[in-house]
Amino acid sequence: MTIDAVVPARNEAPTVADVVMACRGCTYVREVLVVDDGSSDDTSERAAAAGAKVIRLDPGGSKAHAMEAGVAATDADAVLFVDADCLGLTSAHLDDICAPFADGRAVMSLGTFDYGIWNPLVLRMPHTTGERVIPRWVFEAIPPEKLDGYTIETVINEVVASRHLKTSARVMKGVSHRTKRDKFGLVKGWQLTWKMFWALVRLPLRGVVRGRYYLNYLRSLTVEK
Numbered sequence: 001m002t003i004d005a006v007v008p009a010r011n012e013a014p015t016v017a018d019v020v021m022a023c024r025g026c027t028y029v030r031e032v033l034v035v036d037d038g039s040s041d042d043t044s045e046r047a048a049a050a051g052a053k054v055i056r057l058d059p060g061g062s063k064a065h066a067m068e069a070g071v072a073a074t075d076a077d078a079v080l081f082v083d084a085d086c087l088g089l090t091s092a093h094l095d096d097i098c099a100p101f102a103d104g105r106a107v108m109s110l111g112t113f114d115y116g117i118w119n120p121l122v123l124r125m126p127h128t129t130g131e132r133v134i135p136r137w138v139f140e141a142i143p144p145e146k147l148d149g150y151t152i153e154t155v156i157n158e159v160v161a162s163r164h165l166k167t168s169a170r171v172m173k174g175v176s177h178r179t180k181r182d183k184f185g186l187v188k189g190w191q192l193t194w195k196m197f198w199a200l201v202r203l204p205l206r207g208v209v210r211g212r213y214y215l216n217y218l219r220s221l222t223v224e225k
C-alpha cells in the first residue's frame with residue numbers, strides 16, 4: 001500500500017516548507033506533491049527546496065481542482081491530503097492520522113485542528129478538515145460536477161458515508177492554521193470566510209450532498225484519543 005501526500009497550495013510561502021517537511025517525515029508517506037496554481041509568491045520554490053515535487057497549474061482553478069491534479073499525478077494507492085497553511089503540524093500528527101488507515105481500521109482517517117474545549121463537538125461535526133488520508137478510489141468516485149472549491153471535503157465525506165465506510169478522527173494537538181483573516185486582513189478575510197461557510201451550509205439545501213448521510217457518517221465514526 002503506497003501513500004503519497006498531496007498539498008494544495010496557493011500563496012502559502014510562510015508555511016509551505018514546514019508542511020512539506022512534516023509530510024516527508026511521516027513514516028507512511030512515499031512522496032510529497034505540492035500543487036500550486038497561480039501563486040504570486042515563492043510558494044513553489046520553497047516547496048521544491050523543502051523536497052516536494054511541485055506541480056504548477058494555470059491560475060483560475062480551485063482547491064478541489066488542485067487536489068484532483070495531485071491525485072492524477074500519482075499512482076499511489078492512497079493519498080494523504082494536507083493543507084499548506086497548517087501551523088504546528090509535525091510528522092507525528094500525520095503518522096497518527098495514517099495509522100488507523102494503514103492498519104485497515106478505517107477507510108478514511110483525519111485530524112482536526114485543536115479547538116480546545118470545543119474539540120469534542122468538532123470531532124462529531126461533519127468534518128471539513130484538509131488533513132485526511134483516503135484510498136484514491138474514494139477521490140475518483142466523486143462526480144466531476146461536485147469537484148468544487150472548498151466544499152470538496154464534505155463531498156468526500158458523502159462518498160464514504162453513502163457506502164457506510166469507517167472513518168477515524170482525532171485532534172491534532174497544538175495544530176492550527178493561518179486563517180483567511182491572517183492572510184487577507186480582517187475585512188476581506190471575514191468576507192471570504194463567510195463565503196466559504198455559506199457554500200458549505202448550502203450544500204444540503206442545494207441537494208449537492210444528502211443530509212441523511214450524516215447519520216451513516218456518525219455511525220461509522222471512531223473518535224480516537
Ligand SMILES: Nc1nc2c(ncn2[C@@H]2O[C@H](COP(=O)(O)OP(=O)(O)OP(=O)(O)O)[C@@H](O)[C@H]2O)c(=O)[nH]1
Pocket residue numbers: 007008009010011012035036037061062063066082083084085130150177178179180181193196
Ligand atoms: N492550488 C490551490 N490551492 C488552494 C486553492 N485554494 C485554496 N488552496 C489551498 O488549500 C488549502 C486550504 O485553503 P484555505 O484557504 O486555507 O481554506 P481553509 O483552511 O479551509 O479556510 P480558512 O479556515 O479560512 O483558512 C491551503 O493550503 C490553500 O493554499 C486554489 O485555488 N489552488
Ligand SMILES: [Mg+2]
Pocket residue numbers: 083085177178179180
Ligand atoms: Mg486554512
